Amino acid sequence: MQQIRIVAEVEEYQHFHELPNEEQELVQAAQKVAIAAYAPYSGFFVGAALLLEDGTVVSGSNQENVAFPSGICAERTAMFWAGANYPGKAILKMAIYAQSEDFLVETPVYPCGSCRQVMSEYERIGQRPIRILMVAATGKTHAVNGLINILPVAFDADNLKRQK
Numbered sequence: 001m002q003q004i005r006i007v008a009e010v011e012e013y014q015h016f017h018e019l020p021n022e023e024q025e026l027v028q029a030a031q032k033v034a035i036a037a038y039a040p041y042s043g044f045f046v047g048a049a050l051l052l053e054d055g056t057v058v059s060g061s062n063q064e065n066v067a068f069p070s071g072i073c074a075e076r077t078a079m080f081w082a083g084a085n086y087p088g089k090a091i092l093k094m095a096i097y098a099q100s101e102d103f104l105v106e107t108p109v110y111p112c113g114s115c116r117q118v119m120s121e122y123e124r125i126g127q128r129p130i131r132i133l134m135v136a137a138t139g140k141t142h143a144v145n146g147l148i149n150i151l152p153v154a155f156d157a158d159n160l161k162r163q164k
């Protein structure tokens with residue numbers, strides 16, 4: 001038996017104002033789109049903004065549904081929009097911002113498992129690690145360079161092939 005150690009690296013900032021200007025602007029785009037989320041059931045408003053390789057910023061918010069599982073997260077709204085409208089353009093960065101109508105969101109919100117899996121696909125086809133900025137309503141921010149830090153040992157295309 002051999003132990004395999006998996007290490008994640010996360011940057012923590014007390015406020016996203018500590019980030020470079022380009023990233024602050026991406027966070028502001030995520031904040032702006034979060035306000036318009038359709039979240040009547042959870043009262044949890046999430047915005048995601050993507051910076052594409054050609055400089056385009058694409059954003060999306062969570063869209064809920066009375067049949068709860070039919071709703072979708074902000075991250076997938078933004079990624080699928082980018083995939084549909086800017087096919088082949090790699091995602092360089094993603095900012096995720098969350099606020100609630102019921103409480104102050106103090107902890108940066110990490111993407112759910114389904115969104116991480118979708119990110120994994122786009123990161124693979126983009127052939128570049130996606131830098132992910134997770135921002136609480138207080139401004140507290142966590143950042144990672146590459147999905148490997150939040151979805152290590154992912155199921156990916158290689159798993160569909162014979163290994164040897």
Ligand code: THU
Binds near residue numbers: 071073112115
């Ligand atoms: N949500 C997101 O949009 N992104 C996340 O990273 C976490 C959760 C949404 C889904 C649902 O509309 C609401 O937040 C509560 O789970």
